[in-house]
Amino acid sequence: MRLRGVRVHNLKGVDLDLPRDELIVFTGVSGSGKSSLAFDTLYAEGQRRYVETFSPYARQFLETLDKPEADRIENLPPAIAVSQRQGRRSSRSTVGSVTEVDDYLAVLYARLGRVMCMKCGTEVRPADAGSVVAAIEALPGGTRYQIGFPMEVRPETDRDALAAMLREEGFLRVRAGDRVETIEEGPIPSPADGETAIDVIVDRLVRGREDPGRRGDSIETAFDRGLGRCRLITDEHTLTFYRGWRCASCGTEHLAPEPRLFRSNSPIGACPSCKGFGRVIDLDMDRIVPDPSKSIEGGAIAPWTTPKYREHLDDLVRVAPALGIPTDRPFKFLEPEQVRAIVEGAPRQGFLGLRRFFAWLERKIYKMHVRVFLSRWRGYRTCPDCQGARLRPEALAVKVAGRNIAELAALPIGEARAVLDAFAASEAAAGQVARRAIDPVLARLGYLGRIGLDYLTLDRQARTLSGGEARRVALTRALGSGLVNTLYVLDEPSIGLHPSDIDRLAAALLDLRDRGNAVVVVEHDEAIMRAADRLVDVGPGAGSAGGRILYDGPPEGVALAPESATGAFLSRRRRVVPPARRRPPSGETLTLKGASGHNLKDVDVSFPLGLICVVTGVSGSGKSTLVDQTLYPALLRRLKGGHEPAEPHRELLGTGAIDDVVLVDQSPIGRSARSNPVTYLKAFDEIRRAFAGTHEARLRDYGPSRFSFNVSGGRCEACEGNGYQIIDMQFLTDVMVRCPECRGTRFRAETLEVTYRGKNIAEVLDLTVREAFAFFKNRPKVQEKLRPLMEVGLDYLRLGQPASTLSGGEAQRLKLASYLPTSGASATRKSARPATLFLLDEPTTGLHPSDVLTLIDCLNTLADLGHSLIVVEHNPELMLCADWIIDLGPGAGSDGGRVVAEGPPEEVARADTPTGRVLAAAFAATGATPDR
Structure with a gap:
């Protein structure tokens, strides 16, 4: 791939030759021009040229990028990008849908699934003449049997007319219960007690003496006249065969297995109650009663404290004695039956109740203020019909390896792969068609396992994933495409990965290269840079001070580049030095008890305030669940009256020591050109x-x-x-x-x-x-x-x-800048601002090691002002400079979710955990010892 005179953004006429069969890493300080070269030049031009081969009609549905400003760009293959911006995920988006495993599973269940009756559990198979013949031939020789079809007879049916019609068609015998009667004269008999149908006899035969042609004709006649139903009657039992997907034992109707039936975003497969979301909107009693220490008379029921709806509270107080509800007792001490009476109401006594009150409001949702009011008091709960499976009952009745598709998707990916591996080796999966349905699923699950996501489940919502997990899930889709002679451009795939997980990522990138692809990675991680075939260092500075190629060659040679900040850090000429003195804990802590969201094991965690506290652990150990999805929403509710649902926890203590909480994440600060x-x-x-x-x-x-x-x-x-x-x-x-x-x-x-x-x-x-x-x-x-x-x-x-x-990292630092003091004087006044708790999610994202030093100085500035910082981070340099570390683990998924070490970095470095080993190596690299 030859680039000549590239002038995109701050690039200064860059000339570069890149082999198409190597792993190439672009690095350099933030803003030096790496992304301009990788994404705005290589990917943009490769994608633009590929899209131009499509028809004008097809091009209108595809993203097109601007032509890069360059003298000449040659030999570019089609390009695929895995960037930091993965777009907004909807509630329907799951790990399975993002990786496209769901599509392959739908085909697998449609082709190889066994339909088990929803009521009686009998396997449902659509019958035909061959099924009936097989059942007949299984009878002992000489057995007398009859072939017939059922016919409903209602009380209002004219039985004389029905008998006449049957006689005209040549049917002279019917069976009601155990009686077989002729209808040569008179009406047909009534059905037996408890039944609504009789059997019309088509033919009587003896096993072994019948004419096969006559037998086949009789079976087809029974199916035709019986609306797809045929009866095989012997003295011992009666078998019913259905031409469609209907249970032969109980007659329950099922749907024919097809891929759309197993997709929750299809109207054919989605649960009718929740429309495929797995959740339904219902009353949220935590929102309706935000302070359960209040009594009903004291305003415990928040929506009825407004003047407009106060009359409903008056109605409750009026009927409360008759319902046995004390109105002067704290709400949290009410019995479940009393709370149920408040929710369901007593219409006969003139009290609507909460449920009917909100149902009445729903009639006015065309008014904006009513919609806003309703959203304040309602939340989501698991769909009572599908129990969160998101599919209709007919889809859940189809099973592979003894599990329906929802049960398989709820297994950790490692377990799901083991189940399908065993199924692939069974007789049920024998044959070329079966292998073509199973192999793509196993391949995708294998990729997820190779990059360390074995602990996730396929039904996990994509928007609940951490940044690193989301990026690796997107990488799986690229790995699973199976393309060759393609240019892959990846933006910092190591983000969100613990240093102990980097080796698996590097192996996946090398595998992508070995298939015959060109792999270009924008990266700052040392392990990825050293694993590359070629390193391209862009710099020396940011913006107008960058845009030049400082080094292009094997990674080890960058240390000799005089202007390269990357070379200085790789050669250890520059390094982060642990502080000589760390801030001691003040004694004030923020304690979260009983956190049990996702894989957290009912943990109690105490976060010291006034310090830089780093929460770390291997990818998938529960860091984002603990900080972003449990602690932050709980603090919002306590400090600001927020309504964001938090993951399950028992108690939150110590909030009196902080005045505000701020989440500094990587979400965009604006989506238009007007925001800057x-x-x-x-x-x-x-x-x-x-x-x-x-x-x-x-x-x-x-x-x-x-x-x-x-x-x-x-x-x-x-x-x-x-x-x-x-x-x-x-x-x-x-x-x-x-x-x-x-x-x-x-x-x-x-x-x-x-x-x-x-x-x-x-x-x-x-x-x-x-x-x-x-x-x-x-x-x-x-x-x-x-x-x-x-x-x-x-x-x-x-x-x-x-x-x-x-980028996400730039947006995060921009948010952080808005809280920094604007003058040196304000930076020395601890009481100048209220005590704020800052929650940061991987602030080193997109940062060169030299920029990490700047970030550490900013975090220290905030801590010196008296603020508290809780940082979810994997960066060893930032961990070295922290005052306190909380390490989750020891593993990912079900193996994680516990606090395995906590304390100053020196103490955590002595622990036998992945983080402890990384910290010990980091101390050794700086010349310090964790025992100091």
Whole structure:
């Protein structure tokens, strides 16, 4: 692959030759141009050329990327990207659907599944003439038998007319119960007691003496006249055969197995009650009664404390004595029967109850305020019909290896693979068709196991996965595609992985390469860099200071590159040194008791406050479940009255020591071109005031709003301040072009005539943060707003860069910057701000080791101000600099979910756990010993 003169973003005419059969790692400091080279050049051009081979009609459904700015790009294969941004996952999205295992399982169950009756458990097989013949031939020789078909006879049926019709068709005998009667004259007999049908006899035969042709004709006649039903009657028993999927024992109808029946997002297979979501909306008593220590009279039932609905509370108080409900007792002491009476109500006594009250409100959901009100008091619970399986009963009646598809999907992937392996070796799976259905499932499950996801279940919701798990699940889809001669571009696949898990990821990448693919990885992890065939270091700095190739060759040679920060860290010329003194615990702790969400084993965890506390452990040990899905929602409820459901736990103690909680995650800060770093940090307000204060602006009577691209007046009205216009191409993909009126500046020409120190507002927005900091040297308020961006290592961002272009790690650091002090004076005042608890999810994402040092300084600044930090992290450097570590494990999935070590890093390094061994090696690399 040959690149010549690449000038995408900050790349400075890069020339590069890359072999197509190697694992290539692009590295460099944050903002140096790695992603511009890998994704905006290699992937964009490879994908664009491939899409161009499609018809215009097909291209409108495919994502198209802009042509990279370069002199020449040659020999690019079709490209596939596995980026950090995996898009928003819906409630229907699961591990099985994301990896496409569900699709293969649907085919497997449709082809090889056994339909077991939903009522009696008998295997259901659609019968035909051959099935009846087989049953006849199994009878002993000389056995007398009759072939017939059932016919319903209702009380209002004209039995004389029915007998006449049967005689005309040649049927002269019927069977009612154990009696066989002729109908040559008179009506047909009534059905036996407890039955609604009689059997019409088609033929009487003797086993071994019958004519096969006559027997076959009689069977076909019975099926035709019996609406797909045929009876085989002997003296000992009666067998019923159904031509469709109907149980021969109890007559229960089933559906024919087909792939759509086993997909929860198909109307054919989805559970009718929950529509395939597995959950239904119902009353959430934790929301309705947020403070159970209150009594009913004291306002325990929150929705009835508003003046508009107070009458329902009055009704309850009025009928409470008759219902035996004390209204002056705390709600938590009420008996279950009393709570049930409050929910279900007593309509005869004039009390609707909570359930009927909300049902009454649902009639008014066309009103926005009613929908908002309802959402405050209702939550999700498991569907009572499918019990969370998300499929209709007919789909769950089909079994492979003794399990229906929901039971198989609920097994850990390692166990599910073992079940299917055993089934594949059985006689039931013999044959070429069976192998073609089983092998793709086993292959996908094998890939999931190889990259360390054996502990997940296929029915696990994708949005509950941690960042590292989600990225590896996406990688599985790429590995399972089986493509060759393809360019794979991956964005930091090691994110979310514990150092002990990196080896399996490296093996998967090398396997992808060995199939004949080109694998390009943007990465900072040392183990991945050393495993690469070729290392390309981009730098030396960020933004305009980067964009050059500092090194291109074997990984070990980068240490000799004089300008390379990567070489300095790989050669240990630069390294993170543990602090000489750690902050001692203050004694104040935040204690979470009985956490049992997902794989957590009813754990009690105490988080020391006022410190940098790192929660670590192998991937899948329960870190994200503990911090993001249990602790954070519980704190929101306690401190802010939030309604976000938390994973199960018994108690949360110690919240009185903190005033606020902030989750600093990697979700985007904005999805439009209007959101950018300076608007997020409110720095744009000060910049607009600076322009409004110029002599030219005052002469024209321009206020600060004149220099905003969000409001009419100073912005370009042709593009409404976006800087681009979208042209509808009808059947072709819409085209985004630079606005011809403002040429992408987003402002009117009159606005751009006003300058501050020789630059107009559009030129200022094009400055990097560091350039703008120097440019506004006479505007200390602007510098105060920009200083936090420099402290978190985002000085290379341009002021007007759209927030939608920021990576997850950049968005996270931008959020962190908004909480940093804006001046040196405020950084020394511990009481300047309320005590805040910051929860950070892998803040080192996307950071070069040199940038990790900057991040550690920022975290220490927040801790020095008196704030508390709980950080979910795997980075050994950050663990070395923590004050306290809580290590979960010892393994993943069912093997994890326990606290296996906690204390200062020196103490955890002595533990025999994966984290302990990583920390011990990190201490040794720095020359320090964990026993100090």
